[in-house]
Amino acid sequence: MSEESEKVVAVILVGGPTKGTRFRPLSLNVAKPLFPLAGQPMVQHPILACKKIENLAHIYLIGFYEDREFALYTSALSNELKVPVRYLKEDKPHGSAGGLYQFRDLILEEDPTDIIVLNCDVCCSFPLTDMLAFHRKCGGMGTILVKKVSPEVASEFGELVADSDSGELLHYAEKPETFVSDLINCGVYIFSPEIFIAIQDVKSARHDRAVLRRLTSFEALQSATKTLSADFIRLDQDILTPLAGKKKLYAYETQDFWEQIKVPGISLRCSALYLGQYRTTSPHLLAKSDSKGAIVSGDVYIHPSAKTHPSAKIGPNVSISANARIGPGVRLIGCIILDDVEIEENAVVMNAIIGWKSSLGRWARVQGGGDYTTKLGITILGEGVSVEDEVVVINCIVLSHKTLNRSVHEEIIL
Numbered sequence: 001m002s003e004e005s006e007k008v009v010a011v012i013l014v015g016g017p018t019k020g021t022r023f024r025p026l027s028l029n030v031a032k033p034l035f036p037l038a039g040q041p042m043v044q045h046p047i048l049a050c051k052k053i054e055n056l057a058h059i060y061l062i063g064f065y066e067d068r069e070f071a072l073y074t075s076a077l078s079n080e081l082k083v084p085v086r087y088l089k090e091d092k093p094h095g096s097a098g099g100l101y102q103f104r105d106l107i108l109e110e111d112p113t114d115i116i117v118l119n120c121d122v123c124c125s126f127p128l129t130d131m132l133a134f135h136r137k138c139g140g141m142g143t144i145l146v147k148k149v150s151p152e153v154a155s156e157f158g159e160l161v162a163d164s165d166s167g168e169l170l171h172y173a174e175k176p177e178t179f180v181s182d183l184i185n186c187g188v189y190i191f192s193p194e195i196f197i198a199i200q201d202v203k204s205a206r207h208d209r210a211v212l213r214r215l216t217s218f219e220a221l222q223s224a225t226k227t228l229s230a231d232f233i234r235l236d237q238d239i240l241t242p243l244a245g246k247k248k249l250y251a252y253e254t255q256d257f258w259e260q261i262k263v264p265g266i267s268l269r270c271s272a273l274y275l276g277q278y279r280t281t282s283p284h285l286l287a288k289s290d291s292k293g294a295i296v297s298g299d300v301y302i303h304p305s306a307k308t309h310p311s312a313k314i315g316p317n318v319s320i321s322a323n324a325r326i327g328p329g330v331r332l333i334g335c336i337i338l339d340d341v342e343i344e345e346n347a348v349v350m351n352a353i354i355g356w357k358s359s360l361g362r363w364a365r366v367q368g369g370g371d372y373t374t375k376l377g378i379t380i381l382g383e384g385v386s387v388e389d390e391v392v393v394i395n396c397i398v399l400s401h402k403t404l405n406r407s408v409h410e411e412i413i414l
């Protein structure tokens with residue numbers, strides 16, 4: 001087949017409001033995939049990586065959020081990227097493979113040779129062009145992006161064993177209780193259209209088992225509850241595990257950065273990783289010190305509508321969203337400042353996320369210890385939180401619309 005006719009379709013699994021609950025309070029105001037990392041919605045990073053693929057016909061976001069949550073975003077992005085980006089809503093969660101299967105007719109409409117499937121809650125360099133070349137060379141049904149991690153954390157992910165020469169996936173276990181391998185599944189896949197046959201086979205096998213179970217009235221009762229989930233199919237446990245060792249799946253290892261975005265704290269780390277990546281991919285997005293705005297050090301993103309006082313010092317690893325106002329003498333390090341935040345003079349923010357429309361008074365200090373892996377390792381202020389003058393907030397999570405008029409330390413303020 002000529003390269004011309006090798007069409008690619010990309011699918012990003014965005015989940016829905018009942019997923020991503022560990023991301024609260026940040027997911028209370030905005031669908032988690034739209035939370036900004038390095039100034040761009042989380043889902044935009046994989047979308048931009050897909051856009052670099054030749055002959056990309058379509059990008060689909062599949063989830064069970066309401067249509068309105070993505071409508072404006074997808075129409076604006078389609079115009080900007082000149083690639084159709086469309087949100088497809090499941091009526092209920094069907095699981096990562098089940099969601100994909102629901103929309104197989106649309107995905108296959110343009111007769112793609114390859115289907116890129118991405119979990120939206122991963123942060124990585126998305127080396128899709130090299131991965132696609134590897135996938136086509138191996139000629140399997142699927143290729144999985146994998147990464148070596150330390151054995152202590154491997155069990156939090158899907159662990160796998162691959163042949164060191166061919167890359168063939170030999171064994172796959174999702175979050176195993178005993179150690180299998182330090183090679184983990186990054187949630188980035190390329191499949192050939194036969195993947196739908198594999199999903200269909202799992203569905204049919206489940207259906208057959210359900211019919212067999214209806215032999216006794218007691219079992220009928222049981223199966224009634226089980227058939228509810230008959231079309232709930234997960235990519236990892238239900239598809240990858242049984243296909244391992246059958247010369248159908250291959251592993252492509254990345255040496256680059258990779259993180260899973262499950263809890264709010266990790267978004268600070270991911271924002272910093274993407275800011276670092278801008279140095280090579282999009283240097284125009286990185287702020288520089290100039291006569292109109294603040295003194296910038298290291299990787300910093302400042303939305304064009306934000307106002308920063310020339311005596312404020314910002315960076316490294318800071319991202320400032322639309323219409324934020326940063327006053328004189330303010331110091332910002334390792335933080336995400338969301339839309340419409342106001343920070344008054346000489347306030348300090350470090351290792352913290354400041355929610356939409358929040359305000360920090362003069363000499364206020366909002367800070368976290370910086371350990372992204374612990375619940376209170378960074379400070380998070382929800383929407384519309386007001387921190388009064390001189391108040392110090394350290395290692396706290398503060399839910400929306402609270403006024404802090406006393407200093408707090410290691411507290412969750414509901």
Ligand code: GTP
Pocket residue numbers: 013014015016019062063064090092093094095096099100118119120121187234236
């Ligand atoms: P855990 O949350 O720890 O189970 O981690 P995981 O990464 O294994 O998550 P999971 O397999 O549940 O989800 C992987 C990706 O698929 C994430 O981006 C989810 O948002 C998405 N996802 C999960 N379930 C569904 C679903 O039913 N439909 C859709 N469209 N996406 C889903």
